[in-house]
Each structure stands twice: as structure tokens, then as C-alpha cells.
Amino acid sequence: MAASTFPEWIYDGSEIPDPFGHGEKAVAFLRRRKHPKSTLPGKGFQLDPWQERIVRRIYGPRHADGSRIVKRVVLLLPRGNRKTSLSAALACLHLFGPERVPQGEAIFAAADREQAGIGFREALGIIRADKRLDPHFRVYDAFNSAKKIVYSRDAVTLQVISSDAGAQHGRTPSFVLADELHVWRGRLLWEALSTGADKIDNPLFVIASTSGRGQDSVAWEIVEDARKVARGDVDDPSILPILFEAEKDADWNDEALWRRVNPGLAHGYPSIEGFRRHARAAERSASERESFKQLKLNVWADQSTSPFLDMGVYDECGEPFDAEALNGLPCWIGVDMSTTTDLTAVVACVRDGDDFYLIPRFFLPGDNLRDRAERDGVPYVQWAEDGLLTATPGNVIDYRAVETCIRDLCDRFDVQEIGFDLAYAQPVMGPLSDDGLPVTIVRQGWITQSPALNELERVILAKALHHGGNPPLRWCFANVAIHTDSAGNRTMHKGKSTGRIDGAVATWMAVSRAVACESAGTAYADPHFDPSEFVC
Structure with a gap:
């Protein structure tokens, strides 16, 4: 467990x-509410002890002037723990409860209108479950139009907006529910709402989300900042971190861990049998294991949106x-060439019995390397200094350096095959094939990739692939997203626009050929390839 960030106070x-009784008033207000799906007598709203503690912790502590201390709540909960119901209940406190502000504006914000509408319908369900409340509200819920609830007595509104609707500047919300922030498109809506809330003295921002993927989003920044507050690294009482998350290296199959990270399990939700079914599937599949850890244990995933591997x-x-010690052993080389300004990868796979050892080499133009590092969010400069990446002089890759690297590998190992993705490969393939080196084309479509990815996944899961912890190669694998067609065939693509997967592509090319342990002419290579076409 992430013991240092876990909300033990709950x-x-x-x-x-x-001191002013606001926490008690909030709890009493919610206990008077009803919920259409409740199994309690009279359809009473179910406020379980862990949820009640959260409500009291948000609304109880106050400054001497009576203003609320907590201004931002970061609620990280695994799926199925009724965070939407709790968030809707908090919204009701600000719409018509003791926290309302006359003519105030409460907002449900999400990635799209459909997602935002879930919280809206939850709040509307709470209102309509009590017939006494109906006369006091106007509801705007027409299909494909703006959704809004107005509390007539004080002209307080609750409205739905989404991150695909633009920046939404000009708003001054007193309450914002930012739902599933990790899937929002860009930062515009977040910036508009957070700066709008700063116009007033006592706003409340509730970020209610499961964990996300990658570290290039506003959600990661918000959660990471909340972690610093939870650990005591940052002293900011205005932020309340409520982080139910497991560590990356925790035993994901431990039911005690499931119950600690999922506070609802003690009260019958989500389904424990559903957990067990998902865990059984996760034992057989890396992608299911990644899904289990992210959605049920709130382990923040690596960059990829549809991962090929559990990076653990x-x-x-x-x-x-x-x-x-591997010199002289059989070797297969995969080469993923790039344009002259992007990352090129050469990966040698040396086979020693049933074990496969990777020796990766990467190339980038040396000019503007710091700018490229800023663009891609990775330490290219440090990698170059550490000898993990070759920064060739000038503003384009010197293909002669790539050719020299491959020739050096051929001198060291018994190279059986040098597989190229055809794109951009001619300047390097021609001289190599002219000298009689075993050059071939490895096609990139699903017919080639899908069985190759199966082989690569198999040797990784069998702990038979040895990559030595090479940082650029790990970054490439973490960026991989998988597209699966209706027949179950898989292909690699980039999980985000700035991610590079060249090293992973070169790896599957090399490893799949090494596993086959054959020279050119297998299903992975192009049997019609004529090296003479590329002789310079």
C-alpha cells in the first residue's frame, strides 16, 4: 500500500x-435525502461511515471568520465505489443545501456531455426521489441541449459542461465537480473553471476520478500535488487528498489489498465476485492485469492508453x-528507421539457448536536442551523455552512423538477419546489401505484427527476454498502444502524439525472427524482397 498517502483519518x-457545526449540518442534510436506487427504508440516501467522515472533513474545519478551510478535494477512488453518488450528494449541498450561495453556480464537468450527464442524472434522481422538492426546481433536460437544474428560491444553478465544448470562460462557479479528469481533452476547461473559481472567496473544487495513464496531463499534475500534501511534503490545508491507491509493485492479487483500496467493499459494493473474475483473467493476460491494476486498484498506468504490456x-x-560475453552468438537485428529528424532505433537480439538478450541503439540529430527533449518530455540530453543515445552532428540524422552501428554489430555477433521496416530504409539498406549482409524487409501490417507480438509477449512473460533496464527502450515500450481488430489481430501504434515507439517496433522485429530461428523466407519476412533494388 501507498501507506504515506493513504487516508488513515477516515x-x-x-x-x-x-467549530461552527457546518460538518454536522451537511451530514444531517444528506441523511434527510432519498435515492431512487436505495435499499434503505424509505429509499433513504446511503451515507456509509467512510463517506460521512469525508463529508465532515470537507465542511467541518473552518477559519476564524467561518470560511471553509478545504477548497479542493482530490478524491481518487477505484471504479465501483460510488464516487458519482457521493459527488452528486456534495453538489446538492451547494445547490439547495446549507452550503448554497444565492445565485451561485454549481457545475458538473467531464470529458464529454454523456459522462457529465451521469452526475447530473444522479443529482436529479436525489431531488426527484423526494416529491416535496419538485415544486422548488426547474429542470432543463431536453435531448442534445444544455442540461441545468435551477433552485428557484435562491436562483442557484447546477449545470453540465464538458471539455469538448471549449474553454467556458466567464463562469464563476462556487462548486465544481471535475469528473474523471484523467480523460479530459487538454487543459482549456480546467484552466477556465479553476481561474473562474478563484474570483470568489469560498469555492469548492471536487476532483473525483479513477487513476489515469501517463504523466502528461493536468490530472497527473493535480494528483501528484495531492500526494505531496498527503505525505506532508507540502503544507496546504486548502487541499484535501483522499487517495485510495495501491503501489505499483503491490501484490495485485491480494484480497486484503483490494478491500483496503476499495472502501465500498466493506459495504457490499463493488462486487467481490466481479473482482475475483477480473483477477482470474488478469493472471492469463498482461492487458487484463493492467486494466485490473488501474481500474480496481488505482495504480496510475504508464503512458500508453491501450498497453501492450504490464510495465511491472x-x-x-x-x-x-x-x-x-555474448560475442559470437547468433543475432537478429531489427531496424526502425525514421525521418531524418526523428528517433531511429536499431535493436540487436542475441539468442543464447532459450534466452534472448537485447542490445538497443538509438539515434537523433544533435542540433536542438534540448528542444526535442522538451517536446517529447524525456531526457535526451542525459541519455546522450550516458551513451544510451547517439546524437549525430547537425539537424538531421547521419545515416552513415546508423550503418556503421549495424556493421559493428555484424562484426561482434553471428548476425543471421537484419530486418528493416521499408519506410526511410533505402539509404542504409543499399550499402549493407551491396556488401552481402543478410538484409531483409519485415512488413508492418497485422499479418506480420500480430503473430510477432504474440511471440514477444510470450518470451517477456516467461522472463526469457533480457533488456538490461535500458531507459530509452523502456520509454518506447511504455508508449505502445495496441489496436486489436474484430478478429483479434494486434498491431502497435503510439499511445500519444509525442510518444516514440521505434525501439519497441525494432524489438518485435528482431525477437520474432530470433524466436523463429530461421533466416529470410519465413512468414515474418518479405519473400519477394530483392536487395539489389536498394544498392546505391
Whole structure:
């Protein structure tokens, strides 16, 4: 468990200050509400003890002038723990409860209108479950139009907006529910709402989300900042971190961990049998395991949106090895050439019995390397200094450096095949094939990739692939997203626009050929390839 960030105060019975009684008023208000799906007598709203502690912690502590101390709540909950119901209940406190502000504006914000509408319908359900409330509200809920609830007495509104609707400047919300922030498109809506809320003295922002993927989003920034507050690294009482998340290396199959990270399990939700079914599937599939860890344990995933691998499993193959001891062994090389300004990867796969050892080489233009590092969000400069990447002089890749690298590998190992993706490959393939080196084309379509990815996944899961923990190669694998067609065939693509997967592509080319342990002419290579076409 992430013990340093876990909200122990929810369970430890510690006193929660409530000098003006606002926490008690909030709890009493919610206990008077009804919910259409409730199984309690009279359809009473179910406010379980862990949820009640959260409500008291948000609304109880106050400054001497009576203003609320907490201005931002970061609620990270795995799927199925009724965070939408709790968030809708909080919205009701600000729409017609003791936290309302006359003519105030409450907002449900999400990635799209459909997602935002879920919270809206939850709040509307709470209102309509009590017939006494109906006369006090006007509801605008027409199909494909703006959704809004107005509390007539004080002209308070609750409205739905989405991140695909633009920046939404000009708003001054007193309450915002930012739902599933990790899937929002860009930062415009977040910036508009957060700056709008800063115009007033006592706003409340509730970020209610499961964990996301990657570290290039506003959601990651918000959650990481909340973690610093939870650990005590940052002193900011205006932020309340409520982070139910497991560590990346925790035993994901431990039911005690499931119950700790999912507070609703003690009260019958989500389904424990559903957990067990998903866990059984995760034992057989890396992608299911990634899904289980992200959605049910709130482990923030790596960059890819549809991952090829559980990067924790990948990392288990990262023990250092003595590359010099492999000299002379059979070797297959995969080459993913790029345009003259992007990353080029050469990956040698050396086979020693049933084990496969990777020796990756990467190339980028040396000019503006820092700008490229800023663009892609990775330490190219440090990698170059550490010898993990070759920065060739000038503003384009020197293809002669790539050719020289491949020739050096051919001198060291018994190279059986040099597989190229045809794109941009001619300047390097021609001289190599002219000298009689075993050059071939490895096609990139699903007919070639899908069986090759199966082989690569198999050797990784068997701990038979050894990559030595090479940082650029790991970054490439973490960026991989998988497209699966209706027949179950898989192909690699980039999970985000700035991610590079060249090293992963070169790896599947090399490893799949090494596993086949054959020279040109297998299903992975192009049997019609004529090297003479590329002789310079």
C-alpha cells in the first residue's frame, strides 16, 4: 500500500474539527435525502461511515471568520465505489443545501456531455426521489441541449459542461465537480473553471476520478500535488487528498489489498465476485492485469492508453547482463528507421539457448536536442551523455552512423538477419546489401505484427527476454498502444502524439525472427524482397 498517502483519518476515529457545526449540518442534510436506487427504508440516501467522515472533513474545519478551510478535494477512488453518488450528494449541498450561495453556480464537468450527464442524472434522481422538492426546481433536460437544474428560491444553478465544448470562460462557479479528469481533452476547461473559481472567496473544487495513464496531463499534475500534501511534503490545508491507491509493485492479487483500496467493499459494493473474475483473467493476460491494476486498484498506468504490456512485468526482465560475453552468438537485428529528424532505433537480439538478450541503439540529430527533449518530455540530453543515445552532428540524422552501428554489430555477433521496416530504409539498406549482409524487409501490417507480438509477449512473460533496464527502450515500450481488430489481430501504434515507439517496433522485429530461428523466407519476412533494388 501507498501507506504515506493513504487516508488513515477516515478509519482511525480521530476528531474532525467542526467549530461552527457546518460538518454536522451537511451530514444531517444528506441523511434527510432519498435515492431512487436505495435499499434503505424509505429509499433513504446511503451515507456509509467512510463517506460521512469525508463529508465532515470537507465542511467541518473552518477559519476564524467561518470560511471553509478545504477548497479542493482530490478524491481518487477505484471504479465501483460510488464516487458519482457521493459527488452528486456534495453538489446538492451547494445547490439547495446549507452550503448554497444565492445565485451561485454549481457545475458538473467531464470529458464529454454523456459522462457529465451521469452526475447530473444522479443529482436529479436525489431531488426527484423526494416529491416535496419538485415544486422548488426547474429542470432543463431536453435531448442534445444544455442540461441545468435551477433552485428557484435562491436562483442557484447546477449545470453540465464538458471539455469538448471549449474553454467556458466567464463562469464563476462556487462548486465544481471535475469528473474523471484523467480523460479530459487538454487543459482549456480546467484552466477556465479553476481561474473562474478563484474570483470568489469560498469555492469548492471536487476532483473525483479513477487513476489515469501517463504523466502528461493536468490530472497527473493535480494528483501528484495531492500526494505531496498527503505525505506532508507540502503544507496546504486548502487541499484535501483522499487517495485510495495501491503501489505499483503491490501484490495485485491480494484480497486484503483490494478491500483496503476499495472502501465500498466493506459495504457490499463493488462486487467481490466481479473482482475475483477480473483477477482470474488478469493472471492469463498482461492487458487484463493492467486494466485490473488501474481500474480496481488505482495504480496510475504508464503512458500508453491501450498497453501492450504490464510495465511491472517488463521491468522484471531488466537485470544487467554482460554483453561482451555474448560475442559470437547468433543475432537478429531489427531496424526502425525514421525521418531524418526523428528517433531511429536499431535493436540487436542475441539468442543464447532459450534466452534472448537485447542490445538497443538509438539515434537523433544533435542540433536542438534540448528542444526535442522538451517536446517529447524525456531526457535526451542525459541519455546522450550516458551513451544510451547517439546524437549525430547537425539537424538531421547521419545515416552513415546508423550503418556503421549495424556493421559493428555484424562484426561482434553471428548476425543471421537484419530486418528493416521499408519506410526511410533505402539509404542504409543499399550499402549493407551491396556488401552481402543478410538484409531483409519485415512488413508492418497485422499479418506480420500480430503473430510477432504474440511471440514477444510470450518470451517477456516467461522472463526469457533480457533488456538490461535500458531507459530509452523502456520509454518506447511504455508508449505502445495496441489496436486489436474484430478478429483479434494486434498491431502497435503510439499511445500519444509525442510518444516514440521505434525501439519497441525494432524489438518485435528482431525477437520474432530470433524466436523463429530461421533466416529470410519465413512468414515474418518479405519473400519477394530483392536487395539489389536498394544498392546505391
